Amino acid sequence: MSYRHKETPRSRRVLPDVVREKVRPPLAVVLGSPAEVAHCLSFLDGIETTCYQMDLYQAERLQAELAKQQTAATVVTAADLWDLPADFQTVLYLPARAGERALKIDMIEQAFHILRPHGTLFVWSPYETDSFFAGLLKKIFGRAHTSYLGGETVVWGRREGDRPRRRHEVTFQARIAGGPPCRFLSRPGVFSYGRFDHGARALVETMTVHPGDWVVDLGCGCGTNGIFAAQRAGTTGHIAFVDSNVRAVALAERNARNNGVADFHTVASSRIEGLAEGRFDVVLANPPYYANNAIARLFLARSHRLLKPEGRFYLVTKQAQEIADRMREVFKNVEALMHRGYTILSNTPGQGIRKK
Template identity: 35%
Template sequence: MTQLETTLENSRFGIPISEQLATNASLDLTASRILCLTSGRGQTAIHLADRLKDARVVCHVLEAFAASETAELIDECDSNVLLDCSADLPEEEFDLCVLPMSRSGETGLTRDWLQQAYDRLAMNGILVVTIDQKKETWFHHELEKFGKNLTRIPKRKGVVYKLKKLKPLKKLKDFSSEFAFRDREQLIKAVSRPGVFSHRRLDLGARALMESMEIEEGDRVLDIGCGAGVVGLAAAKRASDVSVHFVDSNPRALECALAGAELNGISDVDATLSHDGAIGSEDDDMQGQFDVVLGNPPYYSHFQIAEIFLQSGLKALRPGGRIQIVTKNEEWLQARMEQLFDEATTTECRGYAIVSAIQRGS
């Protein structure tokens, strides 16, 4: 076992099946410009950079928390992999694109990645796609749209596909969408893309939060985990001189939120990409300056993400500022917000619980 293999083996990060397949499928390939996605934490990219010392190897990750952990592993392995966390794959040519993927992933996002990766390939470049299901056929059908010279290699735990780019795409499909919703008397338009929470529709939890939120003239609003920004957009339209700051760990989400603001003529908006809810340093002028914090945290992760939302709100709110979080698990949230804030109360709306509280020190 090499030193790199030992480091990866002893790392705290697991290696998913599709990532293992991608690493093995790349062992006999050479290229000078390489792009990898990752279903793990960049292990395939790290292996390629170690073997092909002079190659430019880029690892793309569409989520800031995963990117921070990937960066940790890259540093641990003393690798020269270039990490990219952005809304789209880098706008440059590559000779090899390696995509470890899962059939359980979001269909629209998967199609988007396949199209972008093929588009970024130079002519005669190689696309490698690995799947963690042995009997799958969906990827075969999708990849054949790019060319019939597709090679399918069944493996014990999945499938490896290899495709050489022999012709450019005739047209790139736009996977983004716009949808509209009403908040009181306002018709609001939103922009969404695959990979962004509640793509193409208004989430019912977000609707419940909108109907319960209290926005006053001149409020400075923080929309944590904003997704497409629907809650923040509605807040900006509720009263005059309202400013909104969007925070999310997904750069696509922030792109959509800002595009939605432009679509609705909302100019006093800003955005921060953050994997831990932070919107600035401890002495940043945004700390303790917000009047309202709004959040719709996901229900997985055993409240870890909800805790991030609360800690972010605790730092961001001015004394007397208001925080409102929508949830289906109000027992934990109510108890935790009672510990951190004053006047924590729970109300019901559309089958959801809205837990509201006031920042201490007023």
């Protein structure tokens, strides 16, 4: 695969004619950044459209972008694309450049099932030559057509007949500090697919959680950190799993149940809303660091409100200085511990935590 026109993102390119001419309503647009999706729809003149997103934060940004451009489209957020009814004549998938390979396979598999008979899936790939999608569509749709358009590729296939649904998922096992092992189900599109993240391990090996503690696993992914916290909080503790990615929330719920977490609840929210303020003893955070650290800053501000006055906050990062500065705007005390190549920032002079 090669990518040549780095300087011209899809959000500023003309929707290829081969797509424009063949699109038939109703249309589903799968993933894509808010700017890309809104830009695509500006070429499609009021065609009935449903936009699928897996993350509430992205979905809300897309809704705002569509409103700005006065484009009418329905935005749906769901754990699975095939949760949408099989009612689309056309599906347009906008895979991310350098995106997760397993997610691409998963989305193509699922796109098949939301198409009406003889409906068409288009993949608008940002790569100049893209044999990956051509091979994948051939496997799933039986035939694939490809148009190389100088700096990008469009691949399409038609749904004929039916095929069994195949879920892409990997189960991994992990344990901390000689405790009992836990098994976690993970799926593409949710951090971190198929493995226990090293930063997450550094975080949970550092945290102090007491029996009976109420813990928030903020940006929970598939729920590893909250589930390890539950081993210490015990049957009288409570865990709140929060994420903006609805597939992550569904996984955390399933993993918490399968690993015997006694008392927990899940919250799907992009603004960390719907939790009791001042009620929690511990917040655990392994935030993403995109968008100029906007999410990390949101995690800090909300954590402060969720914690009891003496509550403990733990955040794992590789950008210690920058995040510590932000943390000082919110918490009086900021302590740092280096562990496994990561920095764990905390508001508590906890066991082993020292000033940096």
